[in-house]
Amino acid sequence: MASTWTVGERVLCYHGPLIYEAKILKTETWDETTTKLGTIGQHFYVHYKGWKQTWDEWVPQNRLLKLNEQNLTMQKSLQHHWKPNTSRDKSMSQSGAPKDKEKDGGAPSTSTTGRRKEAGRKRGRDEDESSKKPDMKFDVPDVLKVVLVDDWEAVTKNNQLVVLPREPNVQQILKEFSDHCEKLGKLPAKDTVLPTLIVGLELYFDRSLGGLEPQVFQLDRFNPFAGNNLLYRFERGQYAEARRKYITGQHVIVGEEKMMSEVYGAEHLLRLLVNLPTMISQTTLDQESVSILKEYVIELLHFLVANKTRFFLAEYENAPSHYLTLMRS
Numbered sequence: 603m604a605s606t607w608t609v610g611e612r613v614l615c616y617h618g619p620l621i622y623e624a625k626i627l628k629t630e631t632w633d634e635t636t637t638k639l640g641t642i643g644q645h646f647y648v649h650y651k652g653w654k655q656t657w658d659e660w661v662p663q664n665r666l667l668k669l670n671e672q673n674l675t676m677q678k679s680l681q682h683h684w685k686p687n688t689s690r691d692k693s694m695s696q697s698g699a700p701k702d703k704e705k706d707g708g709a710p711s712t713s714t715t716g717r718r719k720e721a722g723r724k725r726g727r728d729e730d731e732s733s734k735k736p737d738m739k740f741d742v743p744d745v746l747k748v749v750l751v752d753d754w755e756a757v758t759k760n761n762q763l764v765v766l767p768r769e770p771n772v773q774q775i776l777k778e779f780s781d782h783c784e785k786l787g788k789l790p791a792k793d794t795v796l797p798t799l800i801v802g803l804e805l806y807f808d809r810s811l812g813g814l815e816p817q818v819f820q821l822d823r824f825n826p827f828a829g830n831n832l833l834y835r836f837e838r839g840q841y842a843e844a845r846r847k848y849i850t851g852q853h854v855i856v857g858e859e860k861m862m863s864e865v866y867g868a869e870h871l872l873r874l875l876v877n878l879p880t881m882i883s884q885t886t887l888d889q890e891s892v893s894i895l896k897e898y899v900i901e902l903l904h905f906l907v908a909n910k911t912r913f914f915l916a917e918y919e920n921a922p923s924h925y926l927t928l929m930r931s
Contacts, residue, residue: 607646607666614667614677615648616801621667621677624648627658634850641809642849643859664805679794736892738882740900745907746872749914753869757834761926762918764837766844768867772807775868775913776800779905789901790894799898806881807832807863807874812841832873836921839929868906868913875899 607613607626615624628647632638639645641662648666649658667673742750756762770778780800783789789796811832833841841862848860878899882892906913921929 607663612669613648614669614673615650615661616665616667616798617650620680621673622653623651623669625651626666630660631856634845640812664801676794676797679791680798682794736882736885736887736889738879738892738896738899740879740896740903742876743903743907745910746903749869749872749910750876753872754834756918757836760918761836761921763840763921763925764867764869764915765919766840767848767865768869768915770913771865771867772863772871773804773861775871775906776803778909779902782905783898783901786901789897795894795898799895803871803874804861804863806878807866807871808861810874810877810881811862811866811870812838812845832870832877836929839925867915869915872906875903 607629609626609628611626613624613626614621625648626646627649629644630636630647631644632642634642638660639662643662645660645662646666647658647660649655667676777800780796783792783796844862844865848854848862848865882895887895
């Protein structure tokens with residue numbers, strides 16, 4: 603499959619929750635032996651316009667957007683609704699990100715000393731605000747708590763596995779959720795927040811699925827995956843098999859690889875959602891933006907409850923004897 607992106611092309615690129623203008627400097631296609639980020643397939647080395655070269659980075663294709671009027675409009679809307687907090691602004695300013703220029707002809711309203719004192723007070727307030735981690739705590743519906751417990755027991759106690767590939771998969775569920783949200787009138791900034799949320803959840807899912815070992819399940823916390831991981835140890839052999847089958851195997855056609863969000867389903871998506879508060883606490887989103895995100899996540903949880911029978915497996919499969927031997931070795 604031919605790439606739709608070329609070296610030297612001006613593009614828009616997601617960096618966190620916002621979109622910035624960038625230029626593609628070079629491109630590489632990685633496999634599991636050459637990957638620099640833990641992801642495989644075609645990647646692009648981009649330079650962000652107005653930023654120092656220290657911000658240049660490799661990005662996967664799903665972070666790129668064509669530089670056109672529609673995407674520029676979405677960029678402006680995201681800048682309005684998702685405001686990075688002061689700690690991010692400060693680090694970007696120090697690292698060479700563009701600053702707003704003073705308007706020509708404007709007369710100073712205070713003396714230099716007064717401005718310095720006011721700036722000092724403002725920095726103090728900003729530092730207090732930036733020291734607060736974004737908080738996105740929410741209650742998991744009881745129905746889904748039962749699903750989490752049953753899921754944990756099936757995998758860790760009964761040596762069972764989710765049947766792969768799942769139908770519907772994570773991408774299909776999120777597409778259905780997007781269509782569902784379009785029909786609702788109560789959610790804020792749907793034109794900007796919703797597409798960013800869907801892309802972000804898919805990206806988080808694909809990056810988190812095969813990370814570090816999850817913590818021991820605790821019934822009172824419902825957050826067994828506090829590391830970057832959505833798998834129990836017993837599932838890692840199945841994950842490796844899935845990657846060989848859909849991404850790295852010799853029979854996989856280049857350009858037709860499948861992301862893991864096209865293979866796994868609601869069971870592992872739910873694990874991601876209960877881990878989101880931990881993930882969000884490590885970002886620089888301000889509390890207003892987190893509150894908007896929280897509304898959508900809560901709506902997604904309710905959407906999973908409403909479609910529980912269709913989305914979640916009623917029975918897991920027993921792992922075959924050769925798999926049990928492999929995982930015990």
